[in-house]
């Protein structure tokens with residue numbers, strides 16, 4: 363057993379942040395928390411800093427929480443300081459559990475500094491996949507996937523020759539509206555969308571799961587992580603969320619990864635990789651009857667998935683446009699400004715009117731991302 367790894371956790375106050383803290387609490391001899399960030403939940407951030415004795419603490423909003431922190435804390439605010447925290451010299455592992463495209467810059471900062479990244483934030487790969495993967499390749503930093511499906515694929519591929527891979531199938535629960543008619547879907551509320559049948563997650567990804575935009579983002583994420591083209595990346599509906607990923611090899615054999623629907627399994631796998639130690643929660647109990655059904659998703663019911671697949675096939679900045687429009691639309695839905703089915707309308711309209719300039723640097727990607735958000739917001743104003 364080597365020395366404890368120094369961990370920086372960006373987005374410590376969120377749902378993935380909480381699951382990561384559960385793993386760190388259980389394995390304090392292996393993982394030492396040395397840096398944390400939040401966007402605006404100062405009080406919760408302070409509690410975490412005090413519980414784990416965290417030295418480096420960052421809050422996005424300008425509010426001053428220093429007085430509640432231990433005297434020797436190195437406290438910072440502002441986006442430049444977040445990137446500095448991601449590149450902290452003493453860090454071995456950086457967990458990116460920030461939500462949305464805001465995860466791109468710190469992910470790049472960590473990789474640029476040669477830090478291994480436990481990546482929960484899928485939007486960073488959707489917006490800047492090429493740049494992220496090139497940066498990791500150049501510096502030799504590892505990306506350890508923490509999104510459950512991608513972590514499942516990562517587990518199945520470990521030790522397999524690269525050329526043996528045929529295709530990847532990501533499972534989707536189908537969300538809370540799996541059995542709703544198209545008409546029923548038009549009047550669902552944010553409260554209904556936020557009740558996911560299997561997973562407990564932050565609000566944005568919970569809405570994305572209901573619309574299946576999440577699975578679309580995950581196909582793009584898988585493309586970058588595992589290097590397969592759109593036609594070899596598939597989605598299947600699997601309501602119980604016990605099988606997270608299925609990998610098919612050229613010889614016709616299939617491997618699948620299973621665990622209960624809780625993020626501690628994937629996070630622990632990524633944080634302790636390649637070691638396997640006792641988990642935070644019990645694994646599956648095969649003495650109980652388990653339902654393992656799989657069916658193809660209906661494209662009519664999940665237009666966001668279809669739009670994301672088109673963007674993956676188109677490449678370039680199309681996935682960035684999809685993501686930015688989706689972030690704007692989901693925020694508006696959560697504010698009760700638009701209906702659920704209008705999320706895909708906003709994405710589709712934004713895709714139809716956007717030009718797709720070549721953008722490869724972080725600065726160009728972020729500038730274009732802002733432009734698309736303005737376009738999506740303008741369309742939103744017309745609808746609302």
Ligand code: NDP
Nearest residue numbers: 373375376377378400401402403460461464482483563564
């Ligand atoms: P949450 O909304 O629960 O948490 C988001 C975290 O990011 C919070 O700590 C929040 O701070 C911080 N944050 C929010 N906005 C910003 C910003 N602009 N800049 C910096 N930090 C910010 O999200 P989740 O934990 O659910 O998801 C995090 C990421 O992980 C997402 O990309 C999601 O897609 C991915 N993921 C999540 C899964 C899950 O089970 N939840 C599963 C697989 C992937 P504050 O609390 O102060 O607002």
Ligand code: MG
Nearest residue numbers: 509510511580
């Ligand atoms: Mg997932």
